Amino acid sequence: MFETVLVANRGEIAVRVIRTLRSMGVRSVAVFSDADADARHVREADTAVRIGPAPASESYLSVERLLEAAARTGAQAVHPGYGFLAENADFARACADAGLVFIGPSADAISLMGDKIRAKETVKAAGVPVVPGSSGSGLTDAELADAAREIGMPVLLKPSAGGGGKGMRLVRDEAQLADEIAAARREARASFGDDTLLVERWVDRPRHIEIQVLADGHGNVVHLGERECSLQRRHQKIIEEAPSVLLDAATRAGMGEAAVQAARSCGYRGAGTVEFIVPGGDPSSYYFMEMNTRLQVEHPVTELITGLDLVEWQLRVAAGERLAFGQDDVTLTGHAIEARICAEDPARGFLPSGGTVLALREPQGDGVRTDSGLNEGTEVGSLYDPMLSKVIAYGPDRASALRKLRAALAETVTLGVQTNAGFLRRLLAHPAVVAGELDTGLVERVVDDLVATDVPDEVYEAAAAVRLDALRPAGAGWTDPFSVPSGWRLGGTARPVSFHLRAQDPVEYAPRGSADVTDDGVSVTLDGVRHTFHRAADWLGRDGDAWHVRDHDPVAASLTGAAHAGADSLTAPMPGTVTVVKVAVGDEVTAGQSLLVVEAMKMEHVISAPHAGTVAELDVTPGATVAMDQVLAVITPVEED
Incomplete structure (x- = not known):
């Protein structure tokens, strides 16, 4: 077994790999960029x-730089994690040329x-069924469009x-092929340095099922069952489970083989995954993806x-060991x-978010596991993938x-950065999910019912309670009645104390319930119902949801926002980088015309x-870094006659 392994990755996967290295007595080496100097994976490595x-x-x-780090620390092997260089053949060769074992x-x-x-x-030559699609590599835009028309809409680029x-x-309209091919090439080039595309037939309401395989260097290969990954947004998996409720024993054995x-x-x-697309109405008709x-x-x-600990078996196989079990033992x-x-x-269309993690609570134990790269104080920026952690539950x-x-x-708290935790909790309670009636388009069909767009009154009640508590005089003895936030007026009727707040749209809110406020939480009773929130600075959270409730000055807003108010202004929907600018000052544009592209966390908007x-x-x-809500351009409307 190796004495020292360099983990060529970051975030939760680096923390995950380091955990197994520690359990095996193997020294771990973390690598970090300037943005990650104080990251959790850096702290936990040896x-x-x-x-x-x-x-x-x-x-x-x-x-x-990765090879230099390995040489400086005496590493014998490199674990690439996933993402970045994990599936980069040149990196694997470079490791071998440097005398390092690539754990993969x-x-x-x-x-x-x-190369798909x-x-x-x-x-296909090995007898595995594949999805019908284009053939040949290096197809031009025109050839891709011709292949798509031959296959028939809808198609998947x-x-x-x-x-x-x-x-x-996913392209359903033939008229959109040219724009979609161009966009797919841009994203592929930015993500992988290679803009080669293929086109496949789209299977309506498909299920995404993958098989985990494990192979050693002695000819032994086993599968470890399947995972269902049909709950996706924008072709990105968000919920995965094992085993799948769709497969019977015979289909599981067939897909595994x-x-x-x-x-x-x-x-x-090593460890790898074979992904299949499966028609929900006919699980026996599965296709290799x-x-x-x-x-x-x-x-x-x-x-x-x-x-089984898959990272452990990655290490053992890379060190030359045989698998200690066969298929019948799994x-x-x-x-x-x-x-x-x-x-x-x-609430903002799942746009990437960022910020500083002000308060963190991640559940562990009793059948629950959280794999995370977070600490309180972690800065979440727009340079890397948006995944922060994974919460996994096991039951009989x-x-x-x-x-x-x-x-x-519901117990997960990540205040200071907006996350999708509350959305995922509601998704897991959806009747179709509970019943196991899944497909890759389900989330998009029900998303509007699961996104909490309105801010509940109790959130503003809690925010106002925090501000009211901060105004109360401290200490004992005589209290100036003018310093008490009671709305008291000399010779007149008391007026309710109100606060100008903003979580989404600005509101003026006057507390109307009772509250208990502590340094990290607040409980309010409103209309006879008690609501409890975690809090940190201007953030409130409960049940996986979070709200950033700020003070709002309507006078200042009216003065400073006048220059770029209204529908004429185009603002950045997320912190990121402008990658494409298609217009110049003075250009005439039509409604809906694409003007700019902003990219953050490998996502284009x-x-x-x-x-x-x-x-x-x-x-x-192009190349400019922008903040969320920063004005990018102003479009003067056409004057009507």
């Missing part, structure tokens, strides 16, 4: 090395399965390199139902479900695992003209 400035291209994606498959296997076009051809749903575009054959077809070694040649985000659910016990906690704001059956996970999400008019102001250029 040693840590700075590898560059904040941009990933100059730090976590720098092969040279061979560079040839990564290269083969990382070659991967489909390879597994996919980057040949990479994964995780990035760059994938297909996954094993796919792994054998590329000489696979791709193989992820790395550890998956959702690996904990497999660990909980098999009792048993699936109980049920596990995982929820991905991401820095995003459901699916119903108990669902209950535990909903309760764990197109800024469109709110109405026809002329570009009167343009305050950004």
